[in-house]
Amino acid sequence: MDVIRLPDRLASRLPGRLGERSERPVVSMVRLHGVITATTGPVPRSVINSVAVEKTLERAFAPERLAAVALLVNSPGGSPTQSALVADRIRGLAAEKGVPVLAFCEDVAASGGYWLACAADEIFAHPTSLVGSIGVISQGFGLDGLIERFGVQRRLYTAGTSKSRLDPFLPEKQEDVEWLRDLQDQLHEMFQQWVVSRRGDRLHEGAELFTGEVWTGARAVELGLVDGLGTARPVLGERFPDAELVPVEGRKPLLARLGLAPPAAATGLISTDAVLGVTEAAEIRALWARYGL
Structure with a gap:
């Protein structure tokens, strides 16, 4: 009887035996690329969150002959909660399937990106990768002077003395800054x-690893933040020589797959969502820019 072999991409989307091309073991390769945020983002698949990666992770851990899962991490960080949710899901699936997880840091695995990398049993990086940033950062603007200059009055009504903390249109209060720093300290401790x-x-004793500093992949190996230098295919090929490396990708929205979702500019209209999308894109760009990317 003839055996029909399916393409890698199709095979990775099918459950059980339908998704297996051969008797060879499988190493699923999952790309975690983007800023970590609960919002969907202005560009499809430009962000990482628990909802966005759920189906991809399920497919990655689905093959019956699964030998390992590789995470290709390229993220400057973002939401602590989403970082933890995604990492916990990876650990849960790894325990359920009983397979090792290897992470490969690409351009940057910093802050929440490094949190994701730590979901793996082993971490690899390119010598030039940027790794670390184990800290917490909050940022914003003080616009109270600006609205005063233009004669704008801020009218704010609350029930509860803490409802208007760090309002950018009000003068900064020292008690609010102290509250924020306490919150940051708690999150930093969890990280x-x-x-x-x-x-x-594996962490280097005596090294100040939790200052928020960023290191190259080469230095990260010396500090114990990374296990070795290397990129995905060479390392996986050596570690699992008989395995088939199968990229598992997220799916585009249905309209995008059908080519029925033209950009807003094509309609001649600028919606509120489009304006918000530009703002989100600027914020995402700023996160990457912190690492020169």
């Missing part, structure tokens, strides 16, 4: 605990 729980005694 440190996660890294220590995942990296353990």
